[in-house]
Amino acid sequence: MENKKVIDALTKAFPGKVTEVPDRLGDTIVRIEKDDLLIIMDFLKNRPCEFTMLLDLTCVDYLSSKGCFEMVYHLFSISSNKRIRIKSEVRKNELDIDSLSDLWKNANWLEREVFDMFGINFKGHPDMRRLFMYEGFEGYPLCKDYPLRKRQPKIPLRKITK
Amino acid sequence: MNRIQKEARKESLLINMGPSHPAMHGTIRIMLELDGEVVKNSEVEVGYLHRGFEKTCEHKTYFNLLPYTDRLNYVSPLINNLAYVMTMEKMLEIEAPERAQYIRVIMSEFSRISDHLTALAAMTMECGAFTVFLYYIQAREEIWNFIEQTTGARMTTSYIRIGGVRADLHPDFKGLMDKAIKVTRRVLKDVKGLLNKNKIWIDRTRDVAVANPEMAVNYGFTGPCLRASGVSYDVRKAHPYLVYDQLEFEVPLGDKGDNFDRYMVRMKEMEQSLKIIEQAVEKMPASSSRAGLMAKGIEPDEAIKASRTKKAEERVNLSPNLQGSEKDVRPDILVKGKKYTVPPKEDTYTNIEGLINHFKFFMSGHGIRPPKGDVYFSVEGGNGELGFYIVSDGTDKPYRLHLRAPCFHIVSALEEMIKGHYIADIIPTFGSTNMIGGELDR
Amino acid sequence: MGKIKPRAYYRETLNGGFIATKINYMLGWGRKYSLFHYPFITACCGMEYMSAACAHWDFDRFGVGMTTFSPRQADMLFVVGTISQKEAPVLKTVYEQMCEPNWVIACGACAVSGGIYDNYAVVQGIDKIIPVDVFIPGCPPRPETILNAIEKLQDKIQHQKQDWKWKIKK
Structure with missing residues (x-):
C-alpha cells in the first residue's frame, strides 16, 4: 500500500514520464528517462516523499544485450522508512547523465566510482576523475568487455631470478 | 595534478x-x-586496496563467491556473509530454519562487537591510549576464540551459507561464550572508567569533526556514525530481519555527532549486543538431532583404528573441526532441498545419488540458479547499512554484484569533517569513521 | 635453510679466519634479536598482525616488538595484506628507503602470490616488486604462523653472511 502512495505521487507529478516496474520480491522500482532524472530526484528528495538519503548509486552493463548501461539509484526515506529503486538507461552513443552531486553530497564519490568503472560521464559533476584506479589506467574494468586478468602495472615488475 | x-x-x-x-x-x-x-x-x-571484488564475483558462482565476502569488512566477516546470504535468500525466496537464524544473530552480534572493539582500539591507540588498545584486543581475542570454536576459523569464516549455517554450535559453546561475554563486559567497564571522564580524551574528541544530522543524512551516513548525530536509524529496527523483532534492545543515540559521541555510541552498542546475545541464547530452540546438540560421530583417527578390527561404522566424523554427522544436524541449520545446499558429506561419500547431487551442485552451469531479476537487501553491519545489490540473468553466476559499503559514504565526508580543525584532530576523526579498506575500496 | 654443517659454514663465511667468523656469529646474534620492523599493513592480515603484536601472542618475546614507522630506521619490512597495482609504487619506495641490511616478510596469501584475487587490480605476489626473505602462507595466517615466520627469519639472519664495515676486502 505504502509503495503505491509514492508511485501515485510520482505519476501525478510527472504524467507519462514514470513507469512502474513490477517486482516479484515486493521492492518499489521505477523506471525513468535520463533527461528527467534531476527534476524527479529533486521531487523525491523534498516533500511529500522525503527520500532524504541516497543509499546507493551504481551501474549495470547491458551493452551486449540491450546496447545501454543502466543506472540504478537507491533512495531511502528516514521519515517513512521506505526504500525506492530508480532505474534509468544510458544509451551507448551518448554516455552521459546528470550528476546528483548538488542534491546529495555522497553522490560525488559514487559517481566518480561509476565513471572509474564504467566510463559514464556525469554532467555538472565538480571533480570528474577516477576514484579507485590510478592515472594512466586504460579501459573501464567493470565493463563486460574488460578481461578479468588484464593487468596494467603502474611500475615495471621485477624479473625473478634464482 | x-x-x-x-x-x-x-x-x-x-x-x-x-x-x-x-x-x-x-x-x-x-x-x-x-x-x-x-x-x-x-x-x-582512496583505491589503494581496490581488489576487484565486484569484477571477480561476476566470474564466480553464487556459492563460490562467499569467501570473497569475508574479506570485505575483515573485522566482522560474519556480517558480510550474512548480508550476502540474506540477499540471495531473498532472491531465492527461501528462509533459514529458526535455530539457524538464532545462531546467525549470535554470530553477527559477536562480529559487531569485534568490529567496534577494533575500531575503538585503533582510535584510542592513535590518541595515545595504548592501554585501552591492549584491553580491547584482549576482549577481541576471547570473542575470536569463540568464533573459531564454532566456525573453524578466526576471521575469514565463510560460516553463514545460503539456506542456513555451515555447522551447528559446538556442544561446549557456552563455556567460551560466557568467557567472551565476561571479558568483554570487564573490558568495557575498565575502559569506561579510563576514558569516559578522562580530561585528555574529552578534550581531544569533544566538538571535533561534528556531523550534524542534516549533513549526516545528506552524506548517506548509516550505523553508529549516523546514530551519533542523533538520527535513529538502525536496520535491525527499521527493517527487521532474522529474529531481531523478537529480541529486546535499544538503539543508543548521540546528541552532537562529534568524535566523542561516535565513541560513546559504539561503547553503548556493544553493551546492547551483549544483551542481544544473552537473549538469543535463551530463546534459541533446542537442537532436534537425535544425539543432542552435535550429532555423535567418531573422530577420524578412531574410525581408522576401528576399521582395522571391525567394519567401519556409518557415522564417521567427516569434518572433524566442525561437527559430527552432517545428516543429523542438517534439519536444524539448513533449509531442505538439494537445490540450495551442498549435500551432506556422508551421502556424497557413501552413495551414488549423493555423489550425483554433489556434482550437480558444483558443476558449472548448474548449482544455484536464481530466477532473472535484481534484488537489494541490507543488514546492519558494523559500520552501518551493509547492502548487496545483485542482478541475476538466470545463470549460476551473478550478472552484476554491487556492495553498498557503509564506510564509503562516511569516508567521503572526511574532507568536510576535518576542515578547520587541527592536524592532530584528523587522527581521532579518521579512527572514529572506522575506515576498513576492504569494504571501502572493494 | 636446513642445518648448516659447521665446517662448510666456516669455510664459506670465513673470509677472514676464526675471529671474523666469531664476529659474524655475534653480529647475527645481535641482529636477530633486535629487529625493528615497519608494518606495511594494507588489508585483512593486519588484524592477525594486531593479534600477534598484542598481549595475547606478543611477538615482543622474540625481539621484534619495536614498531617503527620510518623505513629509514627499520630492519625488517612486514608486508601484511594485499598489494594492489596502485599500492605497488608506495611499497617499492618504502623498501628503497630502508638501510642495509634489511629483511622482508610477506605475510598472507595475497602478499605471497595474490591469493584469491587473481584479477586486474592486484599484484600477484610482492616478490614481483621487492625481494622477499620469508613467505607466510595463510588467508589470513594465524598468529602462531607469524611467530613461526619470525623464528625462521631469525634463523636465517643468524646464519647468513653479515656485512660489517671493517670486513677484509678482497
Whole structure:
C-alpha cells in the first residue's frame, strides 16, 4: 500500500514520464528517462516523499544485450522508512547523465566510482576523475568487455631470478 | 595534478598524509592544505586496496563467491556473509530454519562487537591510549576464540551459507561464550572508567569533526556514525530481519555527532549486543538431532583404528573441526532441498545419488540458479547499512554484484569533517569513521 | 635453510679466519634479536598482525616488538595484506628507503602470490616488486604462523653472511 502512495505521487507529478516496474520480491522500482532524472530526484528528495538519503548509486552493463548501461539509484526515506529503486538507461552513443552531486553530497564519490568503472560521464559533476584506479589506467574494468586478468602495472615488475 | 594542488593558495603548506602512515591504518591518502596547524582544505584519495571484488564475483558462482565476502569488512566477516546470504535468500525466496537464524544473530552480534572493539582500539591507540588498545584486543581475542570454536576459523569464516549455517554450535559453546561475554563486559567497564571522564580524551574528541544530522543524512551516513548525530536509524529496527523483532534492545543515540559521541555510541552498542546475545541464547530452540546438540560421530583417527578390527561404522566424523554427522544436524541449520545446499558429506561419500547431487551442485552451469531479476537487501553491519545489490540473468553466476559499503559514504565526508580543525584532530576523526579498506575500496 | 654443517659454514663465511667468523656469529646474534620492523599493513592480515603484536601472542618475546614507522630506521619490512597495482609504487619506495641490511616478510596469501584475487587490480605476489626473505602462507595466517615466520627469519639472519664495515676486502 505504502509503495503505491509514492508511485501515485510520482505519476501525478510527472504524467507519462514514470513507469512502474513490477517486482516479484515486493521492492518499489521505477523506471525513468535520463533527461528527467534531476527534476524527479529533486521531487523525491523534498516533500511529500522525503527520500532524504541516497543509499546507493551504481551501474549495470547491458551493452551486449540491450546496447545501454543502466543506472540504478537507491533512495531511502528516514521519515517513512521506505526504500525506492530508480532505474534509468544510458544509451551507448551518448554516455552521459546528470550528476546528483548538488542534491546529495555522497553522490560525488559514487559517481566518480561509476565513471572509474564504467566510463559514464556525469554532467555538472565538480571533480570528474577516477576514484579507485590510478592515472594512466586504460579501459573501464567493470565493463563486460574488460578481461578479468588484464593487468596494467603502474611500475615495471621485477624479473625473478634464482 | 590533484584537485588540491590547483586550488591551494600560494602561501599555504601542502602536506601528504598516507597511504603508508601509522595513523592511516588501512590505506588511504589525505593531502592537506595547512595554515599553520589548521587544515584549510583537504583531498582524500582512496583505491589503494581496490581488489576487484565486484569484477571477480561476476566470474564466480553464487556459492563460490562467499569467501570473497569475508574479506570485505575483515573485522566482522560474519556480517558480510550474512548480508550476502540474506540477499540471495531473498532472491531465492527461501528462509533459514529458526535455530539457524538464532545462531546467525549470535554470530553477527559477536562480529559487531569485534568490529567496534577494533575500531575503538585503533582510535584510542592513535590518541595515545595504548592501554585501552591492549584491553580491547584482549576482549577481541576471547570473542575470536569463540568464533573459531564454532566456525573453524578466526576471521575469514565463510560460516553463514545460503539456506542456513555451515555447522551447528559446538556442544561446549557456552563455556567460551560466557568467557567472551565476561571479558568483554570487564573490558568495557575498565575502559569506561579510563576514558569516559578522562580530561585528555574529552578534550581531544569533544566538538571535533561534528556531523550534524542534516549533513549526516545528506552524506548517506548509516550505523553508529549516523546514530551519533542523533538520527535513529538502525536496520535491525527499521527493517527487521532474522529474529531481531523478537529480541529486546535499544538503539543508543548521540546528541552532537562529534568524535566523542561516535565513541560513546559504539561503547553503548556493544553493551546492547551483549544483551542481544544473552537473549538469543535463551530463546534459541533446542537442537532436534537425535544425539543432542552435535550429532555423535567418531573422530577420524578412531574410525581408522576401528576399521582395522571391525567394519567401519556409518557415522564417521567427516569434518572433524566442525561437527559430527552432517545428516543429523542438517534439519536444524539448513533449509531442505538439494537445490540450495551442498549435500551432506556422508551421502556424497557413501552413495551414488549423493555423489550425483554433489556434482550437480558444483558443476558449472548448474548449482544455484536464481530466477532473472535484481534484488537489494541490507543488514546492519558494523559500520552501518551493509547492502548487496545483485542482478541475476538466470545463470549460476551473478550478472552484476554491487556492495553498498557503509564506510564509503562516511569516508567521503572526511574532507568536510576535518576542515578547520587541527592536524592532530584528523587522527581521532579518521579512527572514529572506522575506515576498513576492504569494504571501502572493494 | 636446513642445518648448516659447521665446517662448510666456516669455510664459506670465513673470509677472514676464526675471529671474523666469531664476529659474524655475534653480529647475527645481535641482529636477530633486535629487529625493528615497519608494518606495511594494507588489508585483512593486519588484524592477525594486531593479534600477534598484542598481549595475547606478543611477538615482543622474540625481539621484534619495536614498531617503527620510518623505513629509514627499520630492519625488517612486514608486508601484511594485499598489494594492489596502485599500492605497488608506495611499497617499492618504502623498501628503497630502508638501510642495509634489511629483511622482508610477506605475510598472507595475497602478499605471497595474490591469493584469491587473481584479477586486474592486484599484484600477484610482492616478490614481483621487492625481494622477499620469508613467505607466510595463510588467508589470513594465524598468529602462531607469524611467530613461526619470525623464528625462521631469525634463523636465517643468524646464519647468513653479515656485512660489517671493517670486513677484509678482497
